[in-house]
Amino acid sequence: MNQTIFLKWLQEGNINIPSTLLTNYKQLKINEKELVLLLQVHYYLERGNDFPTPAEISAQMTIDINECHELLSQLIRKGFIEILDGNSDTGIRYERYSLEPLWNKLIEQFLLNNKKEEEALIEKEES
Amino acid sequence: MNQTIFLKWLQEGNINIPSTLLTNYKQLKINEKELVLLLQVHYYLERGNDFPTPAEISAQMTIDINECHELLSQLIRKGFIEILDGNSDTGIRYERYSLEPLWNKLIEQFLLNNKKEEEALIEKEES
Amino acid sequence: MNQTIFLKWLQEGNINIPSTLLTNYKQLKINEKELVLLLQVHYYLERGNDFPTPAEISAQMTIDINECHELLSQLIRKGFIEILDGNSDTGIRYERYSLEPLWNKLIEQFLLNNKKEEEALIEKEES
Amino acid sequence: MNQTIFLKWLQEGNINIPSTLLTNYKQLKINEKELVLLLQVHYYLERGNDFPTPAEISAQMTIDINECHELLSQLIRKGFIEILDGNSDTGIRYERYSLEPLWNKLIEQFLLNNKKEEEALIEKEES
Incomplete structure (x- = not known):
């Protein structure tokens, strides 16, 4: 039984x-x-690749x-991904993706759905 | 600040x-x-819904x-999802989805890729 | 290479x-x-064991x-774990643990820390 | 409802x-x-802090x-944490923790337990 390959799986x-x-x-x-494309960007960000190429x-x-x-481009236009400027430790300017706009929209939607559910509940109780 | 909605998010x-x-x-x-459909099935299984409907x-x-x-149907035919029979505590027969075939294929692919990488490495060293 | 054991790890x-x-x-x-005891309870709850024994x-x-x-007993007294009553499908009464009190206290603490940080920031800006 | 604090929770x-x-x-x-100490080291590593101080x-x-x-020190002596040398992008040498020895021991234990279970099963069938 090859233990190395197990460690590799765990580290993936x-x-x-x-x-x-x-x-x-x-x-x-x-x-x-x-x-799925957003999940891929999330995957690369998590692994420290801040600006994965389309390739x-x-x-x-x-x-x-x-x-x-x-x-x-479309996801950036629709406001789910943002390109931010950064500076590396050595002072080199670089670009990186941020999914903060996606999370913000998701939270907004969650709060909205919750509000609607509450209102529906109140209406039901009143009738 | 509404704490209830926070708990709801955490519990999601x-x-x-x-x-x-x-x-x-x-x-x-x-x-x-x-x-994404496989992820949805995974989501329902994790939450205890063993046989989510197409609806x-x-x-x-x-x-x-x-x-x-x-x-x-296609994912079942292609061997990624399986339908299993089960019996509830009260003896009622029911059907449930299993993603075990997907995980098995994924592991197989992972092991295959790994083997190929190793072989490529050896070839490189030998040349 | 034993694939079965790999699947078992994945399913753990x-x-x-x-x-x-x-x-x-x-x-x-x-x-x-x-x-760690709270994590163990969390682990059992996630796997469908609602009322793991001290053993x-x-x-x-x-x-x-x-x-x-x-x-x-101490964690129940201190308000981190709750014992709830439930009824099974077959109408049998049973007890189960809930970690909802823990998550509520955690959220409360998170909001409190956040408020303190904001106040410290305002104070700093004003001085 | 404060959305900012929600985003903060999500990003934690x-x-x-x-x-x-x-x-x-x-x-x-x-x-x-x-x-718990190992979990803390894991937490810091995941967040990009490679060498958290005892403080x-x-x-x-x-x-x-x-x-x-x-x-x-004890966890290093017992072979669960390793200190590795690295070089930053700017060529500065630095030290960082690795939990690879822990994961290796965990896999080893998992494989051992599995082997024991299988042997117990065979013994049972033979008797």
């Missing part, structure tokens, strides 16, 4: 996302291809580089 | 999947729509009930 | 807790033994059954 | 560990204080800096 680790993303992306007007992302998806580039 | 919890699923589904001949699943996706039904 | 799964529990338990007056819990800890029983 | 994120660590640490001769770690535990220093 897990992707961990709020369940609400899976249950609410449709309401956020995100489709399945876009969702890197599309290599793990059923889309080609051009479509990946187009989808990324 | 997280979806946790092996990173390798995100990086290898393409090699397993799964596309993005199928991947329940499609409600959280950009597909309708018919397409969902079709995709589920 | 992961324990997933809010990072804030690890960074705030001390402020909640929880010590390390109590923290089951202590088997995975460096404490004996008596100490485990004592620590559990 | 989760700690994710193999369930087997929680169910096997006792067999690895780790006690609860040591386990940083003990601030989140019920132990003082001296005891923390002592426990860290």
Whole structure:
């Protein structure tokens, strides 16, 4: 039994996302291809790759580089991904993706759904 | 500050999947729509709903009930989802989904990739 | 290469807790033994065992059954664990643990810390 | 409802560990204080702090800096934590912790337990 390969699996680790993303992306007007692309960006960010290229992302998806580039631009326009400027320790300027806009929209949607449920409950009690 | 809604968010919890699923589904001949459907099934299983209906699943996706039904059948035919028989505490027979075939294929792919990498490494050293 | 054992590891799964529990338990007056006991209860709840016995819990800890029983009682008295009544599908009454009180205290502490940080920031800006 | 604080909670994120660590640490001769210390190191590593000080770690535990220093040394001696040398992008040498030895011991224990279970099963069938 090869232990090394086991360690490798363990170190590949897990992707961990709020369940609400899976249950609410449709309401956020995100489709399945876009969702998986967002998960890929999340995956790269978690592993310390702040600005994965369309080549890197599309290599793990059923889309080609051009479509990946187009989808990324669209997700930025629709306000789910943001490009931020940063400075490395050595003072070199670089760009990086942030998914903060996605999380903000998700929280907003969660709070909205919750408010609607409460209102529906009150209406029901009153009638 | 409403603490109740915070607790609700915490209890919605997280979806946790092996990173390798995100990086290898393409090699397993799964596309993005199928991947998200598998994640939805995983989500329902984790929450104790063993046999979610196409209606329940499609409600959280950009597909309708018919397409969902079709995709589920396809994933069963392609050997990623299995339907198992079970008996409840009260002796009632029921059906439930299992993702064990998916995990098995994923492990197989992971081991295969690993073997290829090792062989490439040896070839490189020998040349 | 034994694939079965790989599947078994994957199915053992992961324990997933809010990072804030690890960074705030001390402020909640929880010590390390109590923290690990709470994690064990969390582990059993996640796996569908609603009311693990002191024997089951202590088997995975460096404490004996008596100490485990004592620590559990203490965590209930201190308001971190709650025992709830439930009814099974077949109408049999049963008891189960809930960690909702723990999550509530954790959220409370998180909001309190946040408020303090904000106040400290305002004070700094004003001076 | 303050959305900012919600985002902060989401960004604090989760700690994710193999369930087997929680169910096997006792067999690895780790006690609860040591386990939580290992979780703290894991937490800091995940957040990009490669070499947390005893002051940083003990601030989140019920132990003082001296005891923390002592426990860290002990976990290194017992072969659960390793100190590795690294070089930063700017060529500065630095030290960092690695939990690879812990994961290796955990896998070893998991494989051993599995082998014992299989042997017990065979013995049972033969008798």
